Amino acid sequence: MDTSSAAAAAMRADEEGEQSRGPGAEIKLVLTVTEWYDGYCNNHPDNCRDLLGSSACGMFVFGCSLRTQQPLSLTLKPKGLFVQTFQNARELQSKYHGYIGRESSLVIEQGESSRTTRTRYGYERPKPPFEPIKHSSYNCRTFHAQWAVPNLILIGAQKSGTSTIWTVLRKRYGRHVLQPYTRSFEPHFFDWKIGAPSINFTDIDEAKLCDFRKEYMGYWDHTMMRSDVIAFEKTPSYMITPNIIPAIEAICVWRPKILAILRNPIDRAYSHYAMAQRRNKNPPAFSRLIDREILKYIDVGILRKTSLTYSQYERSGPDRFTTPFHFYENRTLEEYSRLFNEVYAGDKQKEFLYRSFYAPILYPWVIQFGKQDRLLVLQFEDFVARENANQTTHVEEILGFAGLDYMQVRGAEPHISNSSGRRRLADWTLKRKYKAMPARVRFYLSFLYGHFNAMLPDLLGEEWQNVWDEDFFENSPAASNAKIEKMLNEIVNGSQATL
Numbered sequence: 211m212d213t214s215s216a217a218a219a220a221m222r223a224d225e226e227g228e229q230s231r232g233p234g235a236e237i238k239l240v241l242t243v244t245e246w247y248d249g250y251c252n253n254h255p256d257n258c259r260d261l262l263g264s265s266a267c268g269m270f271v272f273g274c275s276l277r278t279q280q281p282l283s284l285t286l287k288p289k290g291l292f293v294q295t296f297q298n299a300r301e302l303q304s305k306y307h308g309y310i311g312r313e314s315s316l317v318i319e320q321g322e323s324s325r326t327t328r329t330r331y332g333y334e335r336p337k338p339p340f341e342p343i344k345h346s347s348y349n350c351r352t353f354h355a356q357w358a359v360p361n362l363i364l365i366g367a368q369k370s371g372t373s374t375i376w377t378v379l380r381k382r383y384g385r386h387v388l389q390p391y392t393r394s395f396e397p398h399f400f401d402w403k404i405g406a407p408s409i410n411f412t413d414i415d416e417a418k419l420c421d422f423r424k425e426y427m428g429y430w431d432h433t434m435m436r437s438d439v440i441a442f443e444k445t446p447s448y449m450i451t452p453n454i455i456p457a458i459e460a461i462c463v464w465r466p467k468i469l470a471i472l473r474n475p476i477d478r479a480y481s482h483y484a485m486a487q488r489r490n491k492n493p494p495a496f497s498r499l500i501d502r503e504i505l506k507y508i509d510v511g512i513l514r515k516t517s518l519t520y521s522q523y524e525r526s527g528p529d530r531f532t533t534p535f536h537f538y539e540n541r542t543l544e545e546y547s548r549l550f551n552e553v554y555a556g557d558k559q560k561e562f563l564y565r566s567f568y569a570p571i572l573y574p575w576v577i578q579f580g581k582q583d584r585l586l587v588l589q590f591e592d593f594v595a596r597e598n599a600n601q602t603t604h605v606e607e608i609l610g611f612a613g614l615d616y617m618q619v620r621g622a623e624p625h626i627s628n629s630s631g632r633r634r635l636a637d638w639t640l641k642r643k644y645k646a647m648p649a650r651v652r653f654y655l656s657f658l659y660g661h662f663n664a665m666l667p668d669l670l671g672e673e674w675q676n677v678w679d680e681d682f683f684e685n686s687p688a689a690s691n692a693k694i695e696k697m698l699n700e701i702v703n704g705s706q707a708t709l
C-alpha cells in the first residue's frame with residue numbers, strides 16, 4: 211500500500227473519530243492486518259511495543275493487540291492528528307477497517323517503555339502452528355514479496371569457515387545484515403524444524419505452505435528491513451540435505467540466493483572429526499570410521515569391490531604407492547549424486563568423509579540454482595587467506611551477490627586493524643586444538659577425494675581446477691626435502707611422522 215492511501219485511510223479514520231466523539235471522547239482506530247506478521251507478537255506485550263516503536267507498518271498492530279488483548283495507545287504519524295486507544299482488539303476488528311501502509315510510522319504513547327531494545331535471543335520464538343487470522347484479500351504467495359526474507363542462505367559446508375562469514379558480516383556490516391532471531395545460532399528450519407525431506411512439496415496444500423512461510427519469515431524482524439539491508443541465515447547442514455531444495459523453492463517464492471563455501475575436503479573431514487572428538491570423549495578412531503564409510507560405498511556401488519579400506523591399505527605393502535580406490539568408469543556426476551543421496555537417505559548423522567564429496571553433494575544445488583545465478587560458491591582457503599590479511603574482497607562479493615551495492619555500505623565498515631581478535635592464518639593453524647592428521651591417512655584420502663575434486667571445474671568453473679591437489683612429492687615450497695623424506699618413511703614403514 212502506498213503512502214497516499216495510508217494517509218487517506220488515516221484521514222478517514224480520523225473523521226470517523228471526530229464524528230463519534232465529543233470533546234475529550236475516546237477515538238478508536240483499527241488497522242487492518244494480514245496474518246503474515248502475527249508470529250512476531252507471540253503474546254508478548256513487550257514485543258508489540260518494540261515492533262510498534264520502530265518504523266513499522268500498521269500490520270503488526272492488529273496481530274499484537276488481538277493476541278495480547280492489551281490496551282494500546284498510539285499516535286499516528288506523520289499526520290499526528292490523534293491518539294487511538296484500543297480497549298478490545300476483537301471488537302475493533304469487527305467495527306473498523308482502517309488501513310495503514312508501511313510508510314506510516316507508529317509511535318507508542320502509552321506504556322512504561324515504548325522503545326525497548328530487542329536483544330538477539332531476547333524472547334521465545336513462536337511455535338507453530340500459529341493461530342490463523344483470516345483475511346479475505348490475503349494471498350500468501352504474493353504478499354510482501356518486496357520484503358520477503360531471507361535474501362541469502364548459507365548452506366555449508368560444515369567446518370569451512372561458515373561462522374567466520376557470519377561474524378564478518380555481523381561485525382562489519384551489522385546495520386546492513388539482518389540475522390534471524392532464532393534461539394540457536396543456526397535455524398535448521400528446513401531440515402530439522404519442518405523435516406522437509408519427508409514432505410512432498412510438489413503436492414502440498416497452499417495453506418500448509420503459507421504456514422511454513424509465515425514461520426520462516428517470522429525469524430527476522432521485518433521492521434528492520436530496508437533497501438540497504440539483506441536478511442541472512444546460516445545452517446551448514448542444508449548442503450548435505452538436497453531433499454530440502456524443493457522446500458526452499460516452494461516456501462521461499464521470493465527466490466533467495468544460496469551461498470556455499472568449500473574447504474580442502476581432507477581438512478574439512480578431519481576438522482569435523484576433531485569437533486566430534488571434543489564432544490564425545492571416546493569416539494571411534496578416525497581410521498575405523500573411514501573403514502566403515504568405505505565399506506558402505508563399496509556396498510552401494512560408489513566404489514568398486516577391489517577398493518581397499520584404510521586397514522587393508524595399511525597392510526598392502528608396496529601397493530601403498532598406488533591408488534587404493536577403483537571407480538566405475540563412465541559414471542556420471544548425476545549418478546554419483548543419486549547414489550550418495552541414497553546411502554544417507556533418512557540418516558541424520560551423515561558421516562565425516564561423505565560431507566566432503568563436494569561435487570556430488572553440490573550437483574542438485576547447481577542444477578536448481580546455478581542456472582538462475584542464485585548460487586555462489588567460495589573457496590575457504592582463499593577466503594580465510596584474504597580475511598586474515600585484512601582484505602575484504604570476498605565480503606564485497608557476498609554482499610553484491612545478495613543484492614547490496616557494496617559501495618553503498620562501504621562507509622559502514624569500521625577500520626580493520628590487526629587487533630587480537632583478528633588472527634593471521636598461521637596463528638589459526640598453530641592454535642588448532644587437535645593434532646595434524648597422520649600423513650599416511652592423508653595420502654590415502656587424497657586418492658579418494660582427488661577423483662571427486664576433479665569433477666568440480668565442470669560443475670563450478672575452471673577456477674576450481676586443481677584447487678586442493680595434494681602436493682606430496684613435488685618440490686613445492688610447502689614441502690621441504692626433509693619433510694618429504696619423513697613422510698615417505700612413514701608411508702613405507704608405518705612410523706608416526708606427520709607432514
Ligand SMILES: Nc1ncnc2c1ncn2[C@@H]1O[C@H](COP(=O)(O)OS(=O)(=O)O)[C@@H](OP(=O)(O)O)[C@H]1O
Pocket residue numbers: 367368369370371372373374446481482484594595597598634635638639642643
Ligand atoms: N580466518 C580463519 N583462518 C583459518 N581458519 C579459520 C578461519 N575462520 C575459521 N576457520 C576454521 O574454520 C573451521 C570452522 O568452520 P565453521 O565455522 O564452518 O564450523 S561450523 O560448521 O560452524 O562448526 C575451524 O577449523 P578447524 O580449526 O580446523 O576445526 C576454524 O579454525
